[in-house]
Amino acid sequence: MDESEENAVPYEETVIRDTDIVFDCPHCGRNLVIDYRGAGLPITCTNCRQSVLVPIPDGMQIDDLDVNPGELLKQLFATRRNLQKAEKRAEELDMKLANIQEYLKGLVELLRD
Numbered sequence: 001m002d003e004s005e006e007n008a009v010p011y012e013e014t015v016i017r018d019t020d021i022v023f024d025c026p027h028c029g030r031n032l033v034i035d036y037r038g039a040g041l042p043i044t045c046t047n048c049r050q051s052v053l054v055p056i057p058d059g060m061q062i063d064d065l066d067v068n069p070g071e072l073l074k075q076l077f078a079t080r081r082n083l084q085k086a087e088k089r090a091e092e093l094d095m096k097l098a099n100i101q102e103y104l105k106g107l108v109e110l111l112r113d
């Protein structure tokens with residue numbers, strides 16, 4: 001992914017369109033504005049240079065936008081959302097697995113004594 005394609009700009013330095021996503025950088029709190037097509041994509045904060053995931057607005061109505069094909073975009077956003085969920089779930093499972101491995105290690109130690 002070429003990050004230069006999807007650059008957020010500081011809130012006060014741009015004209016905000018209805019279709020823009022306005023959000024705060026979770027690292028430095030800076031107001032950022034990005035085109036709706038950046039929803040769900042990682043971008044670099046213009047202020048702190050940290051990687052930020054653009055939020056996907058709840059109930060984002062692609063149909064309201066003057067775009068074609070809207071259905072394709074809808075599916076794209078849904079796919080990104082599911083990917084984020086799956087990544088989070090994988091993280092949780094990794095942690096559980098690590099816990100179980102720790103537990104087993106402890107059991108083995110006990111049996112050895």
Ligand SMILES: [Zn+2]
Binds near residue numbers: 025029046047
């Ligand atoms: Zn920032």
